[in-house]
Amino acid sequence: xxxxxxxxxxxxxxxxxxxxxxxxxxxxxxxxxxxxxxxxxxxxxxxxxxxxxxxxxxxxxxxxxxxxxxxxxxxxxxxxxxxxxxxxxxxxxxxxxxxxxxxxxxxxxxxxxxxxxxxxxxxxxxxxxxxxxxxxxxxxxxxxxxxxxxxxxxxxxxxxxxxxxxxxxxxxxxxxxxxxxxxxxxxxxxxxxxxxxxxxxxxxxxxxxxxxxxxxxxxxxxxxxxxxxxxxxxxxxxxxxxxxxxxxxxxxxxxxxxxxxxxxxxxxxxxxxxxxxxxxxxxxxxxxxxxxxxxxxxxxxxxxxxxxxxxxxxxxxxxxxxxxxxxxxxxxxxxxxxxxxxxxxxxxxxxxxxxxxxxxxxxxxxxxxxxxxxxx
Numbered sequence: 517x518x519x520x521x522x523x524x525x526x527x528x529x530x531x532x533x534x535x536x537x538x539x540x541x542x543x544x545x546x547x548x549x550x551x552x553x554x555x556x557x558x559x560x561x562x563x564x565x566x567x568x569x570x571x572x573x574x575x576x577x578x579x580x581x582x583x584x585x586x587x588x589x590x591x592x593x594x595x596x597x598x599x600x601x602x603x604x605x606x607x608x609x610x611x612x613x614x615x616x617x618x619x620x621x622x623x624x625x626x627x628x629x630x631x632x633x634x635x636x637x638x639x640x641x642x643x644x645x646x647x648x649x650x651x652x653x654x655x656x657x658x659x660x661x662x663x664x665x666x667x668x669x670x671x672x673x674x675x676x677x678x679x680x681x682x683x684x685x686x687x688x689x690x691x692x693x694x695x696x697x698x699x700x701x702x703x704x705x706x707x708x709x710x711x712x713x714x715x716x717x718x719x720x721x722x723x724x725x726x727x728x729x730x731x732x733x734x735x736x737x738x739x740x741x742x743x744x745x746x747x748x749x750x751x752x753x754x755x756x757x758x759x760x761x762x763x764x765x766x767x768x769x770x771x772x773x774x775x776x777x778x779x780x781x782x783x784x785x786x787x788x789x790x791x792x793x794x795x796x797x798x799x800x801x802x803x804x805x806x807x808x809x810x811x812x813x814x815x816x817x818x819x820x821x822x823x824x825x826x827x828x829x830x831x832x833x834x835x836x837x838x839x840x841x842x843x844x845x846x847x848x849x850x851x852x853x854x855x856x857x858x859x860x861x862x863x864x865x866x867x868x869x870x871x872x873x874x875x876x877x878x879x880x881x882x883x884x885x886x887x888x889x890x891x892x
Contacts, residue, residue, distance in 0.1 A: 572595050676739060
């Protein structure tokens with residue numbers, strides 16, 4: 517008759533825990549060692565325990581020191597309800613710990629299907645919990661996970677807030693420098709300042725507009741709650757004017773339209789960025805809020821109009837210089853001028869104006885409707 521070790525059990529809603537009282541559990545394997553002079557069997561002890569589940573029955577066998585001394589011990593347990601076939605176990609010098617996972621989460625009235633409990637099986641009072649205690653343990657674990665999650669979110673939120681504060685501050689300082697510099701030059705130099713705006717302002721404007729590309733990523737990844745499409749339209753539109761129309765054509769550098777485009781852009785941004793920066797501190801300045809949601813109404817269409825004038829003025833230059841033209845001499849005998857794209861871009865520009873104007877108007881309406889509702 518096979519020897520059976522003492523087995524202690526406990527459960528949680530998702531696992532069964534078994535503790536087998538077997539010290540130095542191992543399987544004895546005999547290897548035949550042969551030499552030229554003699555041959556003899558050499559007993560080798562390997563830390564290898566056979567534990568598996570077959571048709572909802574746990575089978576265990578191992579060599580170790582139990583109640584009957586050093587022997588091979590075996591037992592089988594047919595579980596009350598279905599369990600997963602994967603079994604994890606860990607052998608120590610004093611015992612073998614086995615974990616079996618339930619297929620359905622729940623609390624079992626007993627461990628096995630037998631009416632009478634096997635004589636070698638007993639509750640593991642070191643780990644024993646009743647159902648209410650187990651549920652309390654689950655709640656404590658859930659609360660701990662929630663606290664850790666809240667802590668991580670708070671830490672991530674802190675980093676996000678610092679990033680947004682620094683970003684909006686840098687943009688505010690950049691566009692403020694542009695706006696103040698252009699205003700002062702206009703009052704001191706007069707009309708002559710309209711013709712050298714690009715050479716005096718373009719470096720800072722390039723920096724601010726390249727940095728503004730981050731806003732598309734912020735919207736796409738949920739760093740800020742705003743629409744991706746309106747943000748993308750504004751970023752692409754401005755960078756097209758700045759880098760293609762102004763940056764690539766030296767003839768455009770001295771045109772007064774550069775002044776009006778830069779001035780209108782910066783006039784909008786010197787209210788937008790400080791508003792966002794104060795929002796990072798959960799602070800609101802009513803005057804700034806009103807300016808942020810009102811100033812764009814005349815300035816944004818005027819800015820698009822100035823951009824359209826810049827595009828129209830650049831068309832003859834592109835036609836003459838053939839810059840960005842597509843050579844198709846083998847197909848149609850000539851090249852396709854970049855100006856054709858600019859005519860299409862003019863149409864798209866006013867379509868983008870409509871989309872962004874509608875988006876900004878909805879933002880303004882929602883903002884002041886909410887404030888009015890709170891006041892009532």
